[in-house]
Amino acid sequence: MTLRLSDDEAEALRRRAETEQRSMQDIARTAVREYVERHDRDDDVDRAAAWVTTNFREALDRLGRA
Numbered sequence: 001m002t003l004r005l006s007d008d009e010a011e012a013l014r015r016r017a018e019t020e021q022r023s024m025q026d027i028a029r030t031a032v033r034e035y036v037e038r039h040d041r042d043d044d045v046d047r048a049a050a051w052v053t054t055n056f057r058e059a060l061d062r063l064g065r066a
Contacts, residue, residue: 003028 005013017024053060 013024013027017027020027
């Protein structure tokens, strides 16, 4: 895989890597991993909310009228 960054993105990544005394590759890999994990959790929450809505629709409707 090749990751092409704009000059500004590459410079920001370089500065962050220097600040953290890590490689640019390590920073980028961490960012990708965190992005995927965050979106996987969001998907899990969406599925759980859909399940609750489907299985407890009547109770939710009654709560909404209370």
